[in-house]
Amino acid sequence: MTTELITQLGYVVAAGLFIFGLKMLGSPATARRGNMISSIGMLVAIVSALLDQGIVDFTYIAAGMVVGGAIGAIAARAVAMTAMPEMVALFNGFGGAASLLVGWAALSPDSTTFTLVTIVLSILIGGVTLTGSLVAYGKLSETIGSGAITFSGQQIVNSLVVLGIVGGAAMFCMNPTDPTWLYMVIGLSLVFGIMAVIPIGGADMPVVIALLNSYSGLAACAAGFAINNNALIVAGSLVGASGIILTQIMCKAMNRSLSNVLFSGFASVSTEETVVEGEIKPISVDDAYYVLEAATNVAIIPGYGMAVAQAQHVVKELTELLENNGCEVNFGIHPVAGRMPGHMNVLLAEADVPYDQLLEMDEINPRMEMVDVAIVIGANDVVNPAAREVESSPIYGMPVINVADARTVFVLKRSMASGFAGIENPLFYKDNTRMLFGDAKESIGGLIREFS
Amino acid sequence: MSGAEYLLFILMLSIFLGFELINKVPATLHTPLMSGANAISGITVVGAVALAGTGNENVAMWLGVGAVTLASINVVGGYMVTDRMLGFFKKKED
Numbered sequence: 422m423t424t425e426l427i428t429q430l431g432y433v434v435a436a437g438l439f440i441f442g443l444k445m446l447g448s449p450a451t452a453r454r455g456n457m458i459s460s461i462g463m464l465v466a467i468v469s470a471l472l473d474q475g476i477v478d479f480t481y482i483a484a485g486m487v488v489g490g491a492i493g494a495i496a497a498r499a500v501a502m503t504a505m506p507e508m509v510a511l512f513n514g515f516g517g518a519a520s521l522l523v524g525w526a527a528l529s530p531d532s533t534t535f536t537l538v539t540i541v542l543s544i545l546i547g548g549v550t551l552t553g554s555l556v557a558y559g560k561l562s563e564t565i566g567s568g569a570i571t572f573s574g575q576q577i578v579n580s581l582v583v584l585g586i587v588g589g590a591a592m593f594c595m596n597p598t599d600p601t602w603l604y605m606v607i608g609l610s611l612v613f614g615i616m617a618v619i620p621i622g623g624a625d626m627p628v629v630i631a632l633l634n635s636y637s638g639l640a641a642c643a644a645g646f647a648i649n650n651n652a653l654i655v656a657g658s659l660v661g662a663s664g665i666i667l668t669q670i671m672c673k674a675m676n677r678s679l680s681n682v683l684f685s686g687f688a689s690v691s692t693e694e695t696v697v698e699g700e701i702k703p704i705s706v707d708d709a710y711y712v713l714e715a716a717t718n719v720a721i722i723p724g725y726g727m728a729v730a731q732a733q734h735v736v737k738e739l740t741e742l743l744e745n746n747g748c749e750v751n752f753g754i755h756p757v758a759g760r761m762p763g764h765m766n767v768l769l770a771e772a773d774v775p776y777d778q779l780l781e782m783d784e785i786n787p788r789m790e791m792v793d794v795a796i797v798i799g800a801n802d803v804v805n806p807a808a809r810e811v812e813s814s815p816i817y818g819m820p821v822i823n824v825a826d827a828r829t830v831f832v833l834k835r836s837m838a839s840g841f842a843g844i845e846n847p848l849f850y851k852d853n854t855r856m857l858f859g860d861a862k863e864s865i866g867g868l869i870r871e872f873s
Numbered sequence: 874m875s876g877a878e879y880l881l882f883i884l885m886l887s888i889f890l891g892f893e894l895i896n897k898v899p900a901t902l903h904t905p906l907m908s909g910a911n912a913i914s915g916i917t918v919v920g921a922v923a924l925a926g927t928g929n930e931n932v933a934m935w936l937g938v939g940a941v942t943l944a945s946i947n948v949v950g951g952y953m954v955t956d957r958m959l960g961f962f963k964k965k966e967d
Contacts, residue, residue, distance in 0.1 A: 432919075439913055440890065446906055447897040453959040456909050460952040463912070467948075470919040476926030481938045485925060486918075489945025496946070497953035502961075508954065509908050512947050516914040519944040523917055526924045526936035535877050634907050637914040646880055648920045654880055655887045656916035662891025663910045667903060756900055763903030767958050775965035781900050 424472050431469025432652040438462025439656055443663075449776045466652050502771045503728045506630060506761040510557040513633045517550025520640035525607070527647040530598065537597055539646035541590045541606060546640040548610025549617065554633050556618040557626065561760055567623030579616050585609045621683065623760075624802070628671045628682045630761050635664020667762050674756035674782075676808075676819040699850030704831065704857055706864060710871035712829055712855075716793035719743055720785060722753045722822050723765050726799015726835070730861040733772040736798065739865050740774065742872040751778055753785035753795075753822045755803035786823050795827035797848075798861050799834075805846045830854045833861045905958045912951025918944035 439462045445455025476482070500508045524543030532540065559565035586609045593602035621629055638660025645653025672679050713719065721740070727733060740750045752774065758765045766779050780788075789795065797804050807814040808821045824830050830853055837849075848854055857864050898906050921944055924937025 436887075440894065443891075443894045443909075444897075446902060446909060447894075447899070449899070449902060449959075449962045450964070452902055452905060452962065453956065456905070456952060456955045456959055459909060459913060463916070463948055463952070466916060466919050467922070470922050473923045473926070475923055478926055478928035481934070482922050482925045482941055485921075485938045485941030486945045489942040489947075490949040493946040493948065493950025494953055497950045497957060500954060502958070505904055505908070505954075505958075508950075509904075509911060512908070512911045512951055513914075515943040516911065516917065516947045519915070519917040519921060519940040519947070522936045522940035522943070523920045523924065526921075526933040526940070528933075631907070634910060634914075638910065641914050641917045642884065644917055644920055646877075648923070649880070650920050651880070651883055652919050653916050654883050656913050658884055658887040659891040659894070660910045660914040662888050663895040663906065666892060666895045667907065670900075670903075754900070761904055762907060763900060763905070766901040767904045767961065770958070770961035770963070773961075773963065776901050776962050777965050779901055 424474060428469045428472050429651070431465055431472075432650075432655075435462040435466035435469065435652055436655045438465065439659060443659065466656075470652075502768050503731065504562070505767060506626065506759075506764060507558050507561040509761060510554050510561055510630050510633065513630070513637045514551045514554030514558065516637035517547040517554060517633075517640050519547070520637070520644040521547030521551060521607070521610075523644040524640075524647050525603070527644070528597065528603070532597060534594060536647055537594045539643055541593060543640055543643035543647050544603075544607055545586065545590070545610045545613075546636055546643055548607060549614040550633055550636040550640055552611045552614030553618045553629075553636070554614075556615055557629050557633060560618075560623055561626055561630075567626075569622040570619040575616075575620065579613075582609055582613050582616060586613060617683070625675075625682050626760050627757050627762055627764075628668055628675075628679070631664050631667035631671055632679075633664075635661050635668060638662075638664060671757055671762060674820060676816070699847075699852065701837070701849055702855050704855035706857070706867035706871065709831060709855070709857055710868055712831075713743065713748075713794055713868065714746065714872075716743070717748050718791055718793050719748055719750045720753050720789065720792045720795045720824070720827065721750065722755070722758075722795060722797045722800050722804055722824055723769070724755075724758050724798065724800025724803060725760060725764075726801075726833075727861060728759060728764070728768055728799070730799060732798060732862040732865055733768045733774075735862055735865040735869060737769070737772040737774050738869055739872075740778075742869060746872070751780050751785065751788070753782065753824075754779055755782050755800070755822055758800055758803050782820060782822055786826075789823050789826040792827040793829065795824040795830045797824055797830065797832045798865075801834075801846055804848055806848050806851075807846065810847070824848065825851050825853065828853065831857050833857045833859075833864050835860065901962075905955050908951055908958065909955040912948055912955060915944045915947030915951060918948060 442459025445451040589605040642657030808819040921940035
């Protein structure tokens with residue numbers, strides 16, 4: 422029994438390292454070391470698990486680890502920072518799939534009812550995470566359309582799937598030796614993951630990834646119950662809690678409830694026509710340069726469009742030129758800008774923008790009145806004043822970055838098409854707004870040429 | 874030592890601990906937090922190795938091998954990409 426004890430103590434050490442690592446993720450200065458500590462925790466956990474006396478053949482374990490590790494390492498090196506949301510979505514799916522398989526394999530003829538219930542849970546959560554993440558991956562990478570997919574009778578189909586899962590799970594727990602019910606639960610869980618994510622539109626993806634992140638942890642947690650393993654329960658619930666918090670933050674930033682995000686695709690949104698007064702005033706790169714040259718305080722508000730145009734590096738260049746010109750430059754980052762929580766921050770960090778220049782919405786809004794020029798790059802809904810002013814607007818009540826409070830607003834935009842949410846933006850018609858039409862990367866490149 | 878009630882006790886404590894820890898992570902680190910959490914959810918590998926190493930070439934073993942492979946992608950890929958991202962974060966030098 423001594424090796425059993427060593428394994429258990431190893432798990433305790435690993436759990437401690439995970440907790441300590443997550444704590445260090447709380448500050449950008451210590452985050453990298455925190456991640457390192459967490460990975461050491463994982464190593465300790467894996468080595469402890471390999472001491473298990475039941476393991477007689479290491480061939481397949483080694484093969485699985487080498488193949489999986491190689492795929493992971495290649496993906497981690499090759500992925501572009503703009504594609505991080507897709508990659509995290511895909512990895513969530515793999516985590517879910519692993520827990521599904523462990524839950525399934527844990528089934529034995531002498532499983533107790535409690536174990537059977539936890540097996541069902543790990544299969545259900547793991548299966549939903551797997552296919553839900555694959556659909557999210559498809560939407561984010563635009564292999565499938567990023568819009569909400571709805572059809573008539575969707576709710577009826579979903580209700581039948583849920584009833585099928587509940588019924589199948591109950592039958593499985595009563596007749597664990599009959600594999601039919603097991604296969605039914607596995608199949609329907611996979612179907613349910615697809616059905617749950619297809620009605621959710623691309624703009625709501627930050628919420629979906631955060632939620633699937635949480636599910637991948639909860640699936641590991643359920644698998645931990647199925648095989649009686651503390652390490653899985655502790656680590657899984659840490660991940661589950663983290664995903665739930667991020668989900669909450671994203672929902673709050675959109676002023677919507679989680680159920681509204683998950684189910685709004687089913688109800689047709691009634692978009693009332695907002696009557697917008699004023700006119701669109703375009704500006705040329707030349708004129709924009711003269712305004713910027715005289716500015717002493719500039720705020721840049723990036724959105725997903727900046728990532729699409731791959732403009733983050735030229736933005737950094739422009740920032741430096743402005744600073745050399747004696748101007749203070751800050752970035753205002755809305756919590757749901759981009760396709761996953763914190764996406765803009767990573768892109769700008771990669772372009773060498775220091776993190777203390779990246780301000781959260783609550784920090785930048787009070788300063789907006791002192792800003793000479795607010796430059797909106799590829800963002801739309803997160804700067805839409807309709808959220809504050811137009812009660813009939815679908816986004817009314819959503820906290821936004823109040824760029825209109827700045828002396829002048831430049832909006833870099835490809836054309837006059839509405840944003841992802843398809844909502845008219847009165848910002849474009851404000852007296853102090855100037856539209857700089859064209860590809861964001863080229864427009865900023867033009868400004869840089871004027872400066873140098 | 875591993876009764877269901879004992880496991881549930883651990884579950885409750887770790888969920889509360891998780892909430893406390895993650896609430897303090899600033900928005901700027903949310904993407905690395907997610908990919909780091911993703912790597913931690915690869916902990917399933919710990920459970921999967923015992924299933925993959927039984928030596929009996931039955932269904933349960935192959936399921937275990939599949940789980941080891943998938944979870945290893947998560948662990949290695951998750952930690953490496955998080956490290957890569959966090960390497961970008963720099964403070965302003967004056």
